[in-house]
Amino acid sequence: MILGRVCGTVVSTIQHPFYQGKKQLIVRACTPDGAFDGDRYVIAVDLVGAGVGETVIVEDEGTSARQLLDAGKDAPVRAVILGIVDEVTDFSGEA
């Protein structure tokens, strides 16, 4: 899973039928302290009603994404927003 922040949206009319009616958000990867992790991003299907500016957790693996969406085993999806993050505590800086 990836920690990220929602930075934008993508709307398509002409697309693969699987994605019809599924909200797609641009999520940039974050480090635990909230900084962006380079230019790394993913467009993920929103499962939780996330919005721009929110910190989220993204599953970027096909089988898990299909399970989360209750989709068939051949559903062409990989990235799904599965949670909105309230708080991150990073102990790595402590000795």
Place this chain on the structure above:
Amino acid sequence: MKLGRVIGTMVATIKPEGMRGLKLLIVRPLTADLQPEGDPFVATDASAQAGPDDLVTYESSREAALLHDPSFVPVDHAIVGIVDQHYYDGGGTR
């Protein structure tokens, strides 16, 4: 999924049976704010209607193959949809 720009088309007559009828497009990968990122690649078109200069979303690896029927055609990048509206706010400075 990621964002890309269609910069060309490609035609191959001799290709695997499962790829018959699939349109091949050359796609330049983009960052979230639409800056070019990395080298272009060839993708099949699962939206069926993408063309030159279109901003598109694409999927790679196994999910690219799953976009097609029958799935598991030998495809590693496929276009999912044509982007009508792209909003990006940069996400602040942090």
